[in-house]
Amino acid sequence: MLVAVSGFPEVLRVGDLEIAVSVSDRRKSVRLTIERDASVTAVAPPQVSRSELIKMVEAKRSWLYGKLAERRELGEARPAREYVAGEGFPYLGRSYRLRIVEPGSEVRLIRGRMELGEDGGAQELVRWYCRVGKPWLKHRIRPWASRMGAEVTGLRVQPLGYRWGSCSRDGRVNIHWATMQLPPTLIDYVLVHELAHLQRRDHNPDFWRLVERAMPGYQDRRERLRRLGPDLWLPDEGR
Numbered sequence: 001m002l003v004a005v006s007g008f009p010e011v012l013r014v015g016d017l018e019i020a021v022s023v024s025d026r027r028k029s030v031r032l033t034i035e036r037d038a039s040v041t042a043v044a045p046p047q048v049s050r051s052e053l054i055k056m057v058e059a060k061r062s063w064l065y066g067k068l069a070e071r072r073e074l075g076e077a078r079p080a081r082e083y084v085a086g087e088g089f090p091y092l093g094r095s096y097r098l099r100i101v102e103p104g105s106e107v108r109l110i111r112g113r114m115e116l117g118e119d120g121g122a123q124e125l126v127r128w129y130c131r132v133g134k135p136w137l138k139h140r141i142r143p144w145a146s147r148m149g150a151e152v153t154g155l156r157v158q159p160l161g162y163r164w165g166s167c168s169r170d171g172r173v174n175i176h177w178a179t180m181q182l183p184p185t186l187i188d189y190v191l192v193h194e195l196a197h198l199q200r201r202d203h204n205p206d207f208w209r210l211v212e213r214a215m216p217g218y219q220d221r222r223e224r225l226r227r228l229g230p231d232l233w234l235p236d237e238g239r
């Protein structure tokens with residue numbers, strides 16, 4: 001049976017997932033996308049039937065749930081910043097107040113304050129998190145990698161949209177710079193999660209067994225991460 005093109009986009013329900021479906025004759029296969037607001041859309045070629053679409057979504061369910069969970073962890077609502085004296089910025093789980101110093105100064109953490117040049121803003125702060133994050137994370141990931149028998153061939157700290165981390169098959173790990181705002185025990189969870197992905201791409205039971213073996217009781221950290229995510233500082237331009 002063919003999907004009736006009229007009436008699209010329509011909402012397709014598969015379990016507790018709601019997917020906005022639209023049809024495009026320019027597509028040869030179905031494309032599933034998770035939007036910025038964590039809604040799911042599907043663009044399907046006209047010849048795909050509703051039941052085929054449902055089957056496809058079901059096959060991709062664990063992938064979708066994993067992506068949605070990661071996106072919620074780095075959720076949307078967060079206070080806007082003005083980069084003025086006294087504003088707090090988290091680093092390794094503690095908040096540091098901004099001290100505004102002369103223009104052109106490098107961002108630095110000194111005597112319990114975060115120093116920012118008068119002409120600085122989000123960009124300079126993001127760059128600082130990336131700069132301090134790289135050596136810190138490289139050092140931190142080493143014992144976890146050896147415990148899990150994973151070989152890390154490179155580590156980068158950068159904006160990653162809504163994800164805490166990502167990795168590639170050849171052992172490169174990317175960590176979102178905003179991770180450096182978390183307490184170290186939660187950063188460990190992000191690292192273990194990515195190291196487990198070096199062996200298992202999906203969030204299937206085998207994947208979670210790897211995480212559990214390396215970090216017994218990881219569920220608690222995962223839950224704390226989910227709750228903390230929205231409190232972190234994440235400017236639009238630094239995602």
Ligand SMILES: [Zn+2]
Pocket residue numbers: 066070193197203
């Ligand atoms: Zn994951």
